[in-house]
Amino acid sequence: MRFAKSEPASGAAVGKATDSPEGDLGALFRVHHLELVRLATILTGDQGTAEDVVQDAFERVHAGRGRIADGGVTVAYLRTAVVNGCRGVHRKRSAAHRHERAAFGAAGYRSGGDGSDHSAEHAVLLTERYREVAAALAALPQRRREVLVLRYYLQLSEAEIAATLHISTGTVKSSAARGLAALARALGEE
Amino acid sequence: MTRTEERLTEYLNAVADSVRADSTRPLAPPAAPAPERVHRLHRLAAGQRGWRGWVVPLAAAALVVAVAVSGAELAANVGDHHAAGASVHPAAPGAAAPLPRYYMEAEGLSAPSPVVRSVATGAVIGRVPNPGGGHEAAMAAAPDDRTFYVVYGPRNPSARENKYTIYSVTVLNSGKVTAPVPVKGGAVTYTNSAATALAVSPDGGRLAMTLAISTPSPGFPGQRVADEILVIDLRTGARQVWQGGLDQAGYELTVGSVAWAGDGQSVEFLATWCADGTECVGGIAPSRPSSQVRSLPLSTGGGSLDASAVLLREPYFVASMAAAPAGDIDLLTLSGQESGNYFARSLTVSQFSADGRLERVLYRRTYPESSILRMAASSLSTDPSGSHLLLGQMLYRCKTGFECGSDASTIGWIAEGTFHPLASYANLTSETAW
Numbered sequence: 001m002r003f004a005k006s007e008p009a010s011g012a013a014v015g016k017a018t019d020s021p022e023g024d025l026g027a028l029f030r031v032h033h034l035e036l037v038r039l040a041t042i043l044t045g046d047q048g049t050a051e052d053v054v055q056d057a058f059e060r061v062h063a064g065r066g067r068i069a070d071g072g073v074t075v076a077y078l079r080t081a082v083v084n085g086c087r088g089v090h091r092k093r094s095a096a097h098r099h100e101r102a103a104f105g106a107a108g109y110r111s112g113g114d115g116s117d118h119s120a121e122h123a124v125l126l127t128e129r130y131r132e133v134a135a136a137l138a139a140l141p142q143r144r145r146e147v148l149v150l151r152y153y154l155q156l157s158e159a160e161i162a163a164t165l166h167i168s169t170g171t172v173k174s175s176a177a178r179g180l181a182a183l184a185r186a187l188g189e190e
Numbered sequence: 191m192t193r194t195e196e197r198l199t200e201y202l203n204a205v206a207d208s209v210r211a212d213s214t215r216p217l218a219p220p221a222a223p224a225p226e227r228v229h230r231l232h233r234l235a236a237g238q239r240g241w242r243g244w245v246v247p248l249a250a251a252a253l254v255v256a257v258a259v260s261g262a263e264l265a266a267n268v269g270d271h272h273a274a275g276a277s278v279h280p281a282a283p284g285a286a287a288p289l290p291r292y293y294m295e296a297e298g299l300s301a302p303s304p305v306v307r308s309v310a311t312g313a314v315i316g317r318v319p320n321p322g323g324g325h326e327a328a329m330a331a332a333p334d335d336r337t338f339y340v341v342y343g344p345r346n347p348s349a350r351e352n353k354y355t356i357y358s359v360t361v362l363n364s365g366k367v368t369a370p371v372p373v374k375g376g377a378v379t380y381t382n383s384a385a386t387a388l389a390v391s392p393d394g395g396r397l398a399m400t401l402a403i404s405t406p407s408p409g410f411p412g413q414r415v416a417d418e419i420l421v422i423d424l425r426t427g428a429r430q431v432w433q434g435g436l437d438q439a440g441y442e443l444t445v446g447s448v449a450w451a452g453d454g455q456s457v458e459f460l461a462t463w464c465a466d467g468t469e470c471v472g473g474i475a476p477s478r479p480s481s482q483v484r485s486l487p488l489s490t491g492g493g494s495l496d497a498s499a500v501l502l503r504e505p506y507f508v509a510s511m512a513a514a515p516a517g518d519i520d521l522l523t524l525s526g527q528e529s530g531n532y533f534a535r536s537l538t539v540s541q542f543s544a545d546g547r548l549e550r551v552l553y554r555r556t557y558p559e560s561s562i563l564r565m566a567a568s569s570l571s572t573d574p575s576g577s578h579l580l581l582g583q584m585l586y587r588c589k590t591g592f593e594c595g596s597d598a599s600t601i602g603w604i605a606e607g608t609f610h611p612l613a614s615y616a617n618l619t620s621e622t623a624w
Contacts, residue, residue: 173384
């Protein structure tokens, strides 16, 4: 049985908190900010929320600087913080969804399966061309959705996904396989 | 790439491309007033100095609470075993047997490649590159203390057709490691699959490999994943396959680990069930967090996994196991470290008899909430005598609930309840075999 591994550096422009940590963090920010906002937009469906999540991630990196022994500040670390931040958004949306249903009743309430308000979703999600895929992806359990996004958007390896999500590579493989199978089923492409 | 993958990739890229660099708003500080916090990310981008540390977000604290609950549940289960009269970490049977001379671990993250190390010195004595490309998927050691097997996956993990090739390497008397040699019957191709575990029979003549495979299923609207156990005879290349038969209504079988019984007549595997369409990540299935160790007699010649019998039922998630052929002690179960999607607070290695009775707890480690270390995953293998356990612990060094770096992972062997660390790839790996 194999398990996830991680390493301090992944890809280019990995800053290590050494001589000029803020300068390295700045380089990290310049190179990866847009990519991380895009990742968070895919996961949350809303660019504004995504930018908040990414900002929080960089704040955490900054707050933790010097206390992350040996590993330095890594892109993988930022990705993990962004994914976790997106989960927090979904949790809050779900809580708000439950609260709203309790207060106003379920009739007429419009939301996604995760409690998100589709009116706030990015416009591209609702274009007819991608409606089926968007709906099928949104219907996946959170972990499988995250694995597929990291694999097919960021093109991460299984080991990198495992390190980002703090799960084993075996779980990455099974989540990807099950997620793809569910997508194929939903899209009528099995 | 399948049509589904193409459509998914196209959709994800479309969403991403719609976020333009010039469309992102300026990043605001999270809290007032502190003038120096204004535009700090802009200053960060410019490489300026003079920031202050910021407050840890509340979300991190919330996660810590969730982990603590999981840890408490686990501890309760361990306590149940102790109540049944088990002793804590006496010497394992046959402890006088010499330590293995070599062990294998995977080096690298993006394209993991196995290396063979000396137990005595920790030095790398050989590397095992894949002649055909691709990445390592599973590894196992033969009982001769010099032969290792590696499953290499496809060069393109996203390809619909997944070709797996099993290679062997041998440590020569000179201490050098041979070039990898493909084993007879060790090239298999599946569709939409993932190789997950590998084990060598006690006589060294057979391999058992587990795979998760997406297959069309009659009567089921679309594909579903079926876990499979494949046994390969290394002398003839003949294969036996067991698949399916253990899914339950609404639940899919997941085979986590595989090992051989001491007599070589059966394969033991770790089974958990995930609610269909839900997660079974890290151990807690949403509806069925139990595990079973099952014994599959090879005399059935292949077919359905329901030919297996239950050896052990655990009310909690068992992450990994290894078989030890010493005496009547036939099962070693690694349990307790995975109790959720993130981290757990304890790790317990327990030894069970073949009839499912807990014999002893060999090793236990706890990670209090105050500790900066968190346990995320683990692996276990045993030497041929069953007396020396090799344990890989994937540890994260955390400063909050999930702000962690995985540079604290370690592998080592267990004796007398003590963990003896071995050299590993920059303390980043937990996968290992001897």
